[in-house]
Amino acid sequence: MSDHAILPVHAGTQQSLRSRVDQLITPSAPVSRRDLFAGRHKAIEGFIRALELPGQTLVVFGEPGCGKSSLLAMAPEFADAPFTVVRVRAEGGDTFPMLWRKVADHVRTSTLRSERGLTASPFPGDTLSDAGISQGSSIGVAQAVELVVKMSEKSAVMILIDEFDRADAECRTWMSRVVTQVAQAAPRATIVIAGSAASADALVPAKEGLMPLHLTRLSNEECLEAVLRALRVVGMTADDSVVERIATLANGMPAAVQELTRRTADAAVDEGVTHLTNGHLTAGVQVALAETGAPVVNAYEQSIIRARRGIYPEILLACALSPRDSHGTFSVADVRDTLQRIVNREVRGLTNQVAALTEEGRGAVLAKEGLAKTARYHFVEPAIEPYILMRGLEQGWATSKTPVWLPTAETVETAGESRAA
Numbered sequence: 001m002s003d004h005a006i007l008p009v010h011a012g013t014q015q016s017l018r019s020r021v022d023q024l025i026t027p028s029a030p031v032s033r034r035d036l037f038a039g040r041h042k043a044i045e046g047f048i049r050a051l052e053l054p055g056q057t058l059v060v061f062g063e064p065g066c067g068k069s070s071l072l073a074m075a076p077e078f079a080d081a082p083f084t085v086v087r088v089r090a091e092g093g094d095t096f097p098m099l100w101r102k103v104a105d106h107v108r109t110s111t112l113r114s115e116r117g118l119t120a121s122p123f124p125g126d127t128l129s130d131a132g133i134s135q136g137s138s139i140g141v142a143q144a145v146e147l148v149v150k151m152s153e154k155s156a157v158m159i160l161i162d163e164f165d166r167a168d169a170e171c172r173t174w175m176s177r178v179v180t181q182v183a184q185a186a187p188r189a190t191i192v193i194a195g196s197a198a199s200a201d202a203l204v205p206a207k208e209g210l211m212p213l214h215l216t217r218l219s220n221e222e223c224l225e226a227v228l229r230a231l232r233v234v235g236m237t238a239d240d241s242v243v244e245r246i247a248t249l250a251n252g253m254p255a256a257v258q259e260l261t262r263r264t265a266d267a268a269v270d271e272g273v274t275h276l277t278n279g280h281l282t283a284g285v286q287v288a289l290a291e292t293g294a295p296v297v298n299a300y301e302q303s304i305i306r307a308r309r310g311i312y313p314e315i316l317l318a319c320a321l322s323p324r325d326s327h328g329t330f331s332v333a334d335v336r337d338t339l340q341r342i343v344n345r346e347v348r349g350l351t352n353q354v355a356a357l358t359e360e361g362r363g364a365v366l367a368k369e370g371l372a373k374t375a376r377y378h379f380v381e382p383a384i385e386p387y388i389l390m391r392g393l394e395q396g397w398a399t400s401k402t403p404v405w406l407p408t409a410e411t412v413e414t415a416g417e418s419r420a421a
Helices: 011-024 041-052 068-073 096-115 141-154 169-185 220-234 240-250 254-271 278-290 294-303 312-321 332-343 350-356 384-391 409-420
Strands: 057-062 084-089 157-162 189-196 210-214 366-369 376-379
Touching: 011 220, 011 254, 041 057, 041 189, 041 210, 057 068, 057 169, 068 157, 068 189, 084 096, 084 141, 096 141, 096 169, 141 157, 141 169, 141 189, 169 189, 220 240, 220 254, 240 254, 240 278, 240 384, 254 278, 254 384, 278 384, 294 312, 294 384, 312 332, 312 350, 312 376, 312 384, 332 350
Parallel strands: 057 189, 057 210, 084 157, 157 189
Antiparallel strands: 366 376
16 A cells, blocks of 8 residues: 555645546547656667668568557657657558558648748658659559658658558558568668558568567556656656556556546546545446446346346456457366456356357447357457446446455555565
């Protein structure tokens, strides 16, 4: 337990604190400040390796919501030498020409600002014309490669393409040709492509010039670090048990870490204090549950509809708490072990009940990989998992005043001593 005293703040200080929380803890936006960016040491090493190799394309892949956009937002911080950064985001149905038009528009805007004396452009004035790109013209593979070459003539350039999985299938095929040619023609350019996928090849099926980087969820230690960094930036503190419980409820999802930290901090600010307690966390969870989007709520409610001999709320909670492999999948055996800790008894027919959560009648919240005893499962939308855990705190099914799966204060103190050692 933390030794911080719970001291009240004055009205002016309270308003200032609320403003800092609103501005700095932003669950709906990627992390873009170094002092808020937690962990990811292997991912940063991957970025640095890609920058050191000429003409490489780094493909960042992983399940939805694992922090790919934040990694891209922080990319300029990883470079030792200055880079010109161009960042674009794919939208649903974007074609190859549409995506590269966004890159070209970035160059055009930079050039126009330079011509008007607003700021210097890192690109030569003839970048677009030499690449054969004019207003309204179509952009193919040759034009895209030439554009990258021209962009990198004046300085090293990093082209970041986020949410690439939303582009159409043909775009991915064409991009693979760009990757191969850029590796040979533009040694001072680094392309970074990020998207939700199980493999780099699913995003960009290139055979040359590609470096895959699998981004997984935050570890528990990284979640703890993220909470502490956010509180430090806004000038707040928290009980150790609050930090540990936020990390547990977030289940490795960066946005959930920010959301729960933000809501808990809001509750403390409302009370006029700067130190977060479990009472503030309880209030924050209630607000987070109330403001969860309808798609997540509807999928959850459909999945837990009770059937004869079925305990779907408990099973869904066990699925969310089960240990995962590096691809975010778990087995029925993993669920069984976790479920037994929740209900404290043996559950029969679990294989069929877990499989039922892949069906439309139960919201299709899970997807199944493999057959029979080797089958593994994962959540179709990982964003539902923190919601499941927060619902698991409610009085009633599978819970008590201190759910068996939630760290207790004693557990947190022991873990804190281990970390300190």
